[in-house]
Each structure stands twice: as structure tokens, then as C-alpha cells.
Amino acid sequence: MNISTIRPSLYRSLRSAWIVLKLIIPIYIFADVLFYYGWLEKISFLFTPLTAALELPKEAALSIISGMFLNLYAAIAFAAPLGLSPKEWTILAVFLGICHALLVETAIMHRLKISRTYAVLLRFFVGLLAGWLVTFFPENWFGEGVFYNAPTFPSYETFAVMLLSSLQEAVVLALEVVVLVVLIIVFLDFIKSLETVNRYAKRVNTAFSLVTGTILGITYGAGVLISEYENAAMSTKEVWFVGTFLMICHAIIEDTLLFVIFGASAWVIVVLRLIFALLFSLAIVAYLTYRPAQSRRPI
Structure with a gap:
């Protein structure tokens, strides 16, 4: 790969990274504002039916x-x-491993024409569904709890101090995204430029993403996915x-380890997420393939 071939890759990777950054920074700060004013705590009572269903x-x-x-x-x-208990930590890990950071990650998915709803x-x-399924697992599938010092929230004297801290953290995350997305996309383009790989380019695009x-x-992988989508390298x-x-x-790996250190079962978390991900992704493809042509519109 020479300079002439690297330049388009750099342009695409930076463009994709910029799209992700425009979503990350404002929503990241907005989430911190929600926490600063205690708005999340005020509506937590609405989620007690959910904790009951998950036996938490x-x-x-x-x-x-x-x-x-x-x-x-x-x-x-x-x-x-x-x-x-370890079982309760596992239930929490399964549910939140699938359903977390909705503000940021839903916005990123929307860039791929996947509806927010x-x-x-x-x-x-x-x-x-996955978390509720864990409630039926026997207790002896889970080990003993592991004690670990959990992260604590910093306290801020003023709104301005909180805003500055949030902006700094968002910028650091943004820089990480830019560097990683650029490296991954340039590397992916290099792989696809190899003659032996070229005939399998479609598979490479999908598998790599x-x-x-x-x-x-999602925050990091979406940069690659957006790039491949806008470059028409992947079908709908x-x-x-x-x-x-x-x-x-x-x-x-990261999401699972965060809960494993408190005693959650790694194999339950990973296996359930992989199985449900495969089942539902295959189901959506089947739906897109077999639904009547006249009814085809974005979900």
C-alpha cells in the first residue's frame, strides 16, 4: 500500500471518526448533566417492575x-x-451488557439507517428476556461473590466544573476513537488490497466489522461499520x-470483566449474549429477505 492508496483510506477513516465524534461528545456531556441534577434518580421508581421481573x-x-x-x-x-449475590450480579450483567449507554449507541446505530425505535x-x-432466563438457572452454577472497590462518582462544586470535566473526558474518548478508527480502517483497506483477499472482499467487510x-x-466498531456502509462495501x-x-x-471482553470481578459468571454472560445476538441477527436477515417487496421500508 503506497501513499496514493493510503490517502483515500485516511479520508474515509477520518470522515467516519468525525461522524461518531459529533454523536459522542454532546450526548456524553448531556448524560453527565442528567446525573449532576439527579434526574435519573427521580425516575428510578419507574423501573421497579423491571427489577422485580429480573428478581433483583x-x-x-x-x-x-x-x-x-x-x-x-x-x-x-x-x-x-x-x-x-453472584447470580444477581450475573443477571444485572446480562441485562445491562445488552441494554446500556442507549443515548450514545442508539444515535450511532441511527447513522446506519437503523431506526432508534x-x-x-x-x-x-x-x-x-436474557436476564429473565438467568433467573431460572440453579444457584450452584454461580460461585462465591468477589469483593472489589467499585468506581465512585466524583463530586463537583459547581455546574461549570462538572461541565469542564465532562468535556475533558469526552475529548479523551473522542481522541481514542479517532486513532483507533483510523488505524482499523487503513488496516482493513490494506487487507482488502491483497490479491488473494480481493475475491472475498464482501466477507472481509462483514467479518471485520x-x-x-x-x-x-459499538462506539469503536461503528466507525468501521459506517465507513464500510458509506463506501457501499456492505449490503443493507x-x-x-x-x-x-x-x-x-x-x-x-471489557463488559464481562467489569461484572466478573464482583462474582458474576463469565460463561453465562458470554454464551447468552452470543446466542441471542446470533438468533436475532439471523431473524432480521430472514425478515428482510422474505417479506413482500411492496412492504419493504426501513424498520
């Missing part, structure tokens, strides 16, 4: 809502003092397959 203590409602709107670190910070409902109901998102997460069905899979199963 009602106090876990704030952990769930924080995870859904903010991130998994926020969820763990609220759940750590509750003295959850589909993204939110898919992740919520699949997370609920899938692996990137599954390991690194492939985008829906990968998008659906990643909404259910992404950042599988």
Missing part, C-alpha cells in the same frame, strides 16, 4: 437506569453497595445483520 432488589433500579442512560461504570457504582426496543426486550464491534464495542442486509448482532453482543 428494588434498590437496583437506580443501577439499571444509570447503566441504560449512562454507562456500565455508573451502574456498577450504584450496585456495589447492595450486596448482590428498533434499536431501543431490541436491546431492552432482548436484555430483559463484526469482530471489531464484538471485541471493542449485511449492515442490519452486523448492527443487530453488535447491539446485543459488543465489547464482550
Whole structure:
């Protein structure tokens, strides 16, 4: 790969990274504002039916809502003092592993022409179904709890201080996204330029996007996915397959380890997320393939 071939890759990767950044920074700050004013805590009572369905203590409602709107670190910070059993930690991990950071990640999926309604409902109901399934697992499938110092929320003297801190954290995340997306897309284009790989380019596009998102997460993997989508390297069905899979199963290593250190079962979390991701991604492709042509419109 020479300079003339690298230049288009750099342009595409930076353009994709910029799209993701425009979504990450404002929504990241907005989520911090929600927490600063305590708005999430005020509506946590609405989630007590959910905790009951998952057989979690009602106090876990704030952990769930924080995870859904903010991130998994926020969820763990609220759940750590509750003295959850390994089984309860596993249930929480399965649900929130699928249904978390909805503000940011749903916006990213929308860039791929995947509707916000589909993204939110898919992740919520699949997370609920998978988490509810864990309630039927016998207790002896889970080990003893592991005690670990959970992350704590910083306290801010003023709104301006919070805003500055949030902006700094968002910028750091943004820089990580830019660097990683650029490296991955340039590497992917290099792989596709190889003569032996060229005939399998379609498979490379799909597989690479899938692996990137599954390991690194939607925030990072979406940059690659957006690039391939806008470059017409992936069909609509492939985008829906990968998008659906990643909404259910992404950042599988980091997300799982965050809960395993508190005693959650790694194999239950990983196996359930992979199975549900495969089933629902295959189902959406089947739907797109076999529905009547005249009824075909974006979900």
C-alpha cells in the first residue's frame, strides 16, 4: 500500500471518526448533566417492575437506569453497595451488557439507517428476556461473590466544573476513537488490497466489522461499520445483520470483566449474549429477505 492508496483510506477513516465524534461528545456531556441534577434518580421508581421481573432488589433500579442512560461504570457504582449475590450480579450483567449507554449507541446505530425505535426496543426486550432466563438457572452454577472497590462518582462544586470535566473526558474518548478508527480502517483497506483477499472482499467487510464491534464495542466498531456502509462495501442486509448482532453482543471482553470481578459468571454472560445476538441477527436477515417487496421500508 503506497501513499496514493493510503490517502483515500485516511479520508474515509477520518470522515467516519468525525461522524461518531459529533454523536459522542454532546450526548456524553448531556448524560453527565442528567446525573449532576439527579434526574435519573427521580425516575428510578419507574423501573421497579423491571427489577422485580429480573428478581433483583428494588434498590437496583437506580443501577439499571444509570447503566441504560449512562454507562456500565455508573451502574456498577450504584450496585456495589447492595450486596448482590453472584447470580444477581450475573443477571444485572446480562441485562445491562445488552441494554446500556442507549443515548450514545442508539444515535450511532441511527447513522446506519437503523431506526432508534428498533434499536431501543431490541436491546431492552432482548436484555430483559436474557436476564429473565438467568433467573431460572440453579444457584450452584454461580460461585462465591468477589469483593472489589467499585468506581465512585466524583463530586463537583459547581455546574461549570462538572461541565469542564465532562468535556475533558469526552475529548479523551473522542481522541481514542479517532486513532483507533483510523488505524482499523487503513488496516482493513490494506487487507482488502491483497490479491488473494480481493475475491472475498464482501466477507472481509462483514467479518471485520463484526469482530471489531464484538471485541471493542459499538462506539469503536461503528466507525468501521459506517465507513464500510458509506463506501457501499456492505449490503443493507449485511449492515442490519452486523448492527443487530453488535447491539446485543459488543465489547464482550471489557463488559464481562467489569461484572466478573464482583462474582458474576463469565460463561453465562458470554454464551447468552452470543446466542441471542446470533438468533436475532439471523431473524432480521430472514425478515428482510422474505417479506413482500411492496412492504419493504426501513424498520
